[in-house]
Amino acid sequence: MADEITETSQTVAxxxxxxxxxxxxxxxxxxxxxxDDIKDVFAEAKGTGFDTKALRTIIxxxxxxQAERQEEEAILxxxxxxxxxx
Amino acid sequence: MADEITETSQTVAxxxxxxxxxxxxxxxxxxxxxxDDIKDVFAEAKGTGFDTKALRTIIxxxxxxQAERQEEEAILxxxxxxxxxx
Amino acid sequence: MADEITETSQTVAxxxxxxxxxxxxxxxxxxxxxxDDIKDVFAEAKGTGFDTKALRTIIxxxxxxQAERQEEEAILxxxxxxxxxx
Amino acid sequence: MADEITETSQTVAxxxxxxxxxxxxxxxxxxxxxxDDIKDVFAEAKGTGFDTKALRTIIxxxxxxQAERQEEEAILxxxxxxxxxx
Numbered sequence: 001m002a003d004e005i006t007e008t009s010q011t012v013a014x015x016x017x018x019x020x021x022x023x024x025x026x027x028x029x030x031x032x033x034x035x036d037d038i039k040d041v042f043a044e045a046k047g048t049g050f051d052t053k054a055l056r057t058i059i060x061x062x063x064x065x066q067a068e069r070q071e072e073e074a075i076l077x078x079x080x081x082x083x084x085x086x
Numbered sequence: 087m088a089d090e091i092t093e094t095s096q097t098v099a100x101x102x103x104x105x106x107x108x109x110x111x112x113x114x115x116x117x118x119x120x121x122d123d124i125k126d127v128f129a130e131a132k133g134t135g136f137d138t139k140a141l142r143t144i145i146x147x148x149x150x151x152q153a154e155r156q157e158e159e160a161i162l163x164x165x166x167x168x169x170x171x172x
Numbered sequence: 173m174a175d176e177i178t179e180t181s182q183t184v185a186x187x188x189x190x191x192x193x194x195x196x197x198x199x200x201x202x203x204x205x206x207x208d209d210i211k212d213v214f215a216e217a218k219g220t221g222f223d224t225k226a227l228r229t230i231i232x233x234x235x236x237x238q239a240e241r242q243e244e245e246a247i248l249x250x251x252x253x254x255x256x257x258x
Numbered sequence: 259m260a261d262e263i264t265e266t267s268q269t270v271a272x273x274x275x276x277x278x279x280x281x282x283x284x285x286x287x288x289x290x291x292x293x294d295d296i297k298d299v300f301a302e303a304k305g306t307g308f309d310t311k312a313l314r315t316i317i318x319x320x321x322x323x324q325a326e327r328q329e330e331e332a333i334l335x336x337x338x339x340x341x342x343x344x
Contacts, residue, residue: 012308014254020303021255024296024317031292038285045278050270054161059282061171070172075140082186083193085147086156098222100340106217107341110231113210120203124196131192136184145196168272169279226333233343242344247312257319258328 042052061069080086128138147155166172214224233241252258300310319327338344 012250012254016306017251017254017308020299020306020308021313021317021320023299024313025320027292027296027299028317031289031296034285034289034292038282038289041278041281041285048274048278050275050278051161051165053158054165055279055282057162058165058169058171059279059286061166062279062283066172072139075137076143078184079137079140079144079189080147082184082189083144085144086152098336098340102220103222103337103340106213106220106222107227107231107234109213110210110227111234113206113213114231117203117206117210120199120206124199124203127192127195127199134188134192136189136192141193141196145193145200148193148197164270165275168270168275223333223337225330226337229334230337230341230343233338238344244311247309248315251309251312251316252319255316257316258324 042055045055046052064072128141131141132138150158214227217227218224236244300313303313304310322330
């Protein structure tokens with residue numbers, strides 16, 4: 001039981017706890033590396049003259065199917081017209 | 087100094103600490119009440135037949151001035167055309 | 173029906189739409205004012221020498237009941253002990 | 259220049275635009291896969307009997323160095339004592 005710690009009537013398998021935590025930490029590190037890569041691609045696109053805000057919107061829109069997107073845009077255009085937003 | 091607590095060579099004015107915390111808690115409660123009110127208005131608008139997603143977009147767009155908004159939309163339309171997104 | 177706008181076979185009551193939007197915008201403004209007030213109280217507390225990070229933690233902890241909080245702290249202490257975090 | 263699209267006096271290199279967007283989309287997909295993996299490890303830890311909330315706190319605390327963490331805990335304990343939070 002050298003690997004077990006008892007306190008307030010609870011026992012925890014220290015080795016198993018550490019293994020879970022280290023697995024999560026490694027995955028979080030990988031996730032951060034990819035997040036940094038994404039940031040770099042946006043920076044590169046910006047350096048080439050692209051508008052990153054519009055890029056983000058395009059990427060968000062591409063996640064929807066065409067019919068869904070067109071319907072959303074139709075409703076939005078209707079509301080804009082009603083409010084005189086040209 | 088009955089109102090002071092000392093520990094690890096630090097002293098804290100308990101009354102003053104409590105006063106700050108209670109002021110913040112009261113304000114957070116008021117903020118939550120307003121957040122609930124906003125939710126209720128959206129629910130009411132939805133009940134009347136409005137699309138809440140489009141309402142949110144309209145509210146976001148109205149925070150920008152017209153020239154800024156039109157320029158953003160022009161860039162977005164340009165990108166959509168380039169990608170064949172109709 | 174001067175107040176109605178029709179497009180893509182849909183009709184929207186412009187006056188009603190505008191009323192909902194303006195109600196939400198007013199509430200959002202109030203909410204922002206309170207958010208700014210909260211920020212000001214934290215700044216004032218900081219100016220008096222309080223640690224704002226600890227204040228935030230205290231406020232978060234006060235939302236839980238004592239038994240719940242004590243149980244969470246007991247589990248956390250157990251894990252810390254298992255990992256040798258003193 | 260079959261690959262260029264002109265509108266509102268702006269030109270955009272469609273191929274380059276598409277390449278940037280597809281690179282970002284691939285990276286976002288990889289990031290999502292890792293986020294799902296992290297979720298799975300937490301679920302596995304929970305299935306083994308660990309408290310995921312405490313795991314998250316431990317992971318957050320491990321990002322700080324020991325001195326920083328101990329100082330934060332000392333301040334927090336001081337405030338808790340001042341407020342009678344045991």
